[in-house]
Amino acid sequence: MTGAPLLQVEGLTAGYGGAVAVDRLSLSVAAGEAVALLGANGAGKSTLLKAILGLVPAMGGRIRLAGEEIGALAPERRVRLGLGYVPEGRRVFPGMSVRDNLEVASWLGRAERVRDLERVFALFPALEGKAEERAWRLSGGQQQMLAVGRALMGRPRVLLLDEPSLGLSPKLAGEVFAAVRAIAATGTAVLVAEQSAARALSAAGRVVLLRLGKSIHDGPVETLPGDALRDAFLGG
Amino acid sequence: MITLQLLVNGLALGAAYALVALGFVLVLNATAAVNFAQGDLVMAGGLLGVALAPHLPAYLPLPGLLLLPVVLVLMAGLGLVLAAAAYLPLRRRPPVAVFISTIAAGIILQNGASVLFGPEPRAAPPLLSGGTLDLGGLVVAEQSLAIIAVAALLIAGQQWLFGRTQLGRRLRATAQDPEMARACGVRVTAMILITFALGTAFAGAAGLLLANRYFVTPTAGGDLILKAYIAVTIGGWGSVPGAVAGALLIALFEVGVSSVLSYPVALGLLYATLLVILVARPQGLFGEAARRRA
Ligand SMILES: Nc1ncnc2c1ncn2[C@@H]1O[C@H](COP(=O)(O)OP(=O)(O)OP(=O)(O)O)[C@@H](O)[C@H]1O
Ligand SMILES: [Mg+2]
Numbered sequence: 158m159t160g161a162p163l164l165q166v167e168g169l170t171a172g173y174g175g176a177v178a179v180d181r182l183s184l185s186v187a188a189g190e191a192v193a194l195l196g197a198n199g200a201g202k203s204t205l206l207k208a209i210l211g212l213v214p215a216m217g218g219r220i221r222l223a224g225e226e227i228g229a230l231a232p233e234r235r236v237r238l239g240l241g242y243v244p245e246g247r248r249v250f251p252g253m254s255v256r257d258n259l260e261v262a263s264w265l266g267r268a269e270r271v272r273d274l275e276r277v278f279a280l281f282p283a284l285e286g287k288a289e290e291r292a293w294r295l296s297g298g299q300q301q302m303l304a305v306g307r308a309l310m311g312r313p314r315v316l317l318l319d320e321p322s323l324g325l326s327p328k329l330a331g332e333v334f335a336a337v338r339a340i341a342a343t344g345t346a347v348l349v350a351e352q353s354a355a356r357a358l359s360a361a362g363r364v365v366l367l368r369l370g371k372s373i374h375d376g377p378v379e380t381l382p383g384d385a386l387r388d389a390f391l392g393g
Numbered sequence: 394m395i396t397l398q399l400l401v402n403g404l405a406l407g408a409a410y411a412l413v414a415l416g417f418v419l420v421l422n423a424t425a426a427v428n429f430a431q432g433d434l435v436m437a438g439g440l441l442g443v444a445l446a447p448h449l450p451a452y453l454p455l456p457g458l459l460l461l462p463v464v465l466v467l468m469a470g471l472g473l474v475l476a477a478a479a480y481l482p483l484r485r486r487p488p489v490a491v492f493i494s495t496i497a498a499g500i501i502l503q504n505g506a507s508v509l510f511g512p513e514p515r516a517a518p519p520l521l522s523g524g525t526l527d528l529g530g531l532v533v534a535e536q537s538l539a540i541i542a543v544a545a546l547l548i549a550g551q552q553w554l555f556g557r558t559q560l561g562r563r564l565r566a567t568a569q570d571p572e573m574a575r576a577c578g579v580r581v582t583a584m585i586l587i588t589f590a591l592g593t594a595f596a597g598a599a600g601l602l603l604a605n606r607y608f609v610t611p612t613a614g615g616d617l618i619l620k621a622y623i624a625v626t627i628g629g630w631g632s633v634p635g636a637v638a639g640a641l642l643i644a645l646f647e648v649g650v651s652s653v654l655s656y657p658v659a660l661g662l663l664y665a666t667l668l669v670i671l672v673a674r675p676q677g678l679f680g681e682a683a684r685r686r687a
Binding site for chain 1 (some may be wrong): 411562566569574
C-alpha cells in the first residue's frame with residue numbers, strides 16, 4: 158500500500174546552538190510504509206524527529222507533508238496537519254488519567270473522539286482496564302502503548318516514533334512493533350528511530366542508517382549491507 | 394453556638410482564600426512561575442467592586458452579586474495584560490525573572506490604587522444584603538453564606554472545566570509538560586494566557602467577596618499573597634485540591650486563634666507553622682509528590 162511520499166525531508170540541517178546534529182539529511186516515507194531510522198547513540202535520530210516536528214529549529218532544508226511545505230510552521234500546527242509524535246522516554250502526562258492522556262490529543266468532536274478512543278483500546282487492550290488510572294501508575298510497557306495511542310488520537314498521516322522499545326522486555330517490544338506494523342498497514346507513513354537493529358528491521362520495510370547526523374544508507378531491508386550497519390554503530 | 398458561628402466565618406474567609414490560592418497554583422503549574430502579584434490582584438478586584446458599585450442601577454435587587462460577572466470578566470482581561478507584560482517576554486528566562494516582574498506588576502497595581510482611591514479602607518457592597526440569617530438559633534451573616542456559595546460555585550466550575558472538557562485537558566497537559574503538549578497539537582501560549590485570565594479572575598472574585606467584610610486598602614495584597622503561598626505550601630506545592638484545603642485550614646486557624654488570642658498572634662503562629670512545614674514536610678501536609686499532581 159505504498160504510494161507518493163507523505164513525508165519528504167530534503168537537505169535538513171538541525172542542531173543545538175551552533176552544533177550540527179543532523180547534517181543535510183534527506184529521506185522520504187510513503188503512505189503505508191514503515192521506515193526504520195537506525196544509528197548509534199548520538200547519531201542524531203532524536204534530533205531529526207524533533208526537527209521534523211519543529212521542536213528543534215531547522216537551520217536549513219525543507220520538510221513537506223503530503224507535498225505541503227511545513228518547515229516554517231509551529232509544532233502544534235504541524236501536528237494538526239497530520240504529524241504524530243511518540244517521544245523518547247514516552248512522556249505521558251503523568252497526573253492525567255489514561256483516558257485524558259488520549260482524549261487531549263484528539264481534534265475531533267466528542268462522538269468521533271470516543272470512537273478513536275475505542276480504536277486505541279482495541280489496539281492496546283491493556284489500556285482499557287486502566288482508563289481511569291493516572292498515567293504515572295502504568296508500567297513502562299503500558300506507558301509506551303499510551304504514548305503510541307496518544308499520537309494516534311490525532312489521526313496522524315505521518316507517525317514519528319523515537320525508540321519505542323527502549324527499556325521494554327522483548328515480549329512487550331514485540332507487541333509495540335506489531336502495533337507499529339498494524340498502524341502502517343492502515344496507510345500511515347511511519348518513521349521509527351531505533352538503536353536495536355534487529356527489532357527495527359522486524360517492523361520496517363526500509364532502513365535509513367544515520368551516522369554523525371548524516372544518512373549513510375537508505376534502502377530496503379533486504380539490501381542492507383552488513384558493513385554499512387557495522388559502520389553506523391562502530392564507526393569506520 | 395459561638396463555635397459554629399466562628400466555623401461559618403472561618404469557612405467564608407477560607408473560601409475566599411481558596412480562590413486566591415487556586416488562581417495562584419493554576420498559574421504556577423502552567424508556567425512554573427510564582428505570580429507574586431496575586432495578592433495585589435485580589436486588592437484590585439476589591440477596589441474594582443468599590444468603583445463599580447455606584448454605577449449599579451438602584452432599582453435592581455442583589456446589588457453586590459451583579460458585580461461578580463463584571464469583576465470576573467474585567468479581571469480576566471487584566472490577567473491577559475499581566476501575562477503579556479510580565480510573563481510572555483520572560484518565559485525563556487530563569488523563573489526568578491518572572492518572580493521579579495510579577496512583584497513589579499504588584500507594585501504598579503498598589504501605586505495605581507493609591508493614586509485612584511487613596512489609602513483609606515473601602516468597602517464593596519454585600520453580595521446579597523448586609524443582614525443576618527437565623528438558622529434555628531445560629532445567627533450567621535448572609536454575606537458569609539454568600540461568600541461560601543459563590544466560591545464553591547467558582548471552584549466547582551474550575552473543577553468541571555479542568556476535569557471534563559477538552560479545554561481543561563489541554564490546560565492540564567500544558568501544565569504537566571508544555572513541550573509534549575505542543576507535540577500533541579496544543580497551542581501552549583494560548584493555554585497559558587487562559588490560565589492567567591482564570592487565575593486573575595479568581596483573585597478578583599476573592600477581592601470582591603472579601604471587600605465587604607474586611608474592607609480593602611491598596612496595600613492589602615501583601616498579606617493575601619503570603620497566605621496563598623502558605624496555603625499552597627501546606628497543600629503540597631502544585632497540588633490543586635491541596636491549595637484549596639490549605640486555604641481553608643489557614644482561615645479556620647486564623648479565625649480560631651484570633652477569637653481566643655488575637656489576630657497578630659494568629660499571623661505569627663501561621664508563619665511559624667509555615668517554617669516548620671517547609672523544614673519537616675516540604676511535600677506539604679497531604680504529601681502528594683508534585684510530579685503526580687492533577
Ligand atoms: N538538547 C541538546 N542540546 C545540545 N546538544 C544535544 C541536545 N540533544 C542532543 N544533542 C547532541 O546532538 C547529537 C545527536 O543527539 P540525538 O539525541 O539526536 O541522538 P540519538 O541518535 O537520538 O541518540 P540516542 O540513541 O542516544 O537517543 C549528539 O551529539 C548529542 O550530544
Ligand atoms: Mg535519541
